[in-house]
Amino acid sequence: MIDIEMSRNNDLQNQFRKNICNEIFAVDKNIRFVGIVNSEGEVIEGGFRKGIEPLLDQNEEQDMYLQSLSNISFFQSFSEKFGSVDYLMIRQKKITMITFPYRGEIICISASSQSDIDRIRDETVKIILL
Numbered sequence: 001m002i003d004i005e006m007s008r009n010n011d012l013q014n015q016f017r018k019n020i021c022n023e024i025f026a027v028d029k030n031i032r033f034v035g036i037v038n039s040e041g042e043v044i045e046g047g048f049r050k051g052i053e054p055l056l057d058q059n060e061e062q063d064m065y066l067q068s069l070s071n072i073s074f075f076q077s078f079s080e081k082f083g084s085v086d087y088l089m090i091r092q093k094k095i096t097m098i099t100f101p102y103r104g105e106i107i108c109i110s111a112s113s114q115s116d117i118d119r120i121r122d123e124t125v126k127i128i129l130l
Contacts, residue, residue: 017045020107020127025049027123030115032095037106041066044105055094065108068099072106087121102128 021034033054035046041062048054054061068088075085087100096117100107107128111120 021046023127030112033110037065
């Protein structure tokens, strides 16, 4: 009985995560990647938009997610003085990445430079606060 309940809760949680990723993708067609990343740096939900080729190989991506986790954790260590971390943003020539802390995990978003990154950020905040 307990296994069935745990399985049902996991299914609901996975569906909830999938819905979040889909809602974020719907914000802007220039979003390349949306992923929920666990504490080991593994993408547990989401991925690249259909038809988008990753710019990094799998090991480089894993390193980037681990660094994103580390960055969030580092800045959260100052929360008592600065307040909680809402998001971190990195803008480069080809892409902009936004990382949000989310329930002990992080949400990573990668968008092309042509995107309205402020709108993506603001809409994502609304989605994850629901």
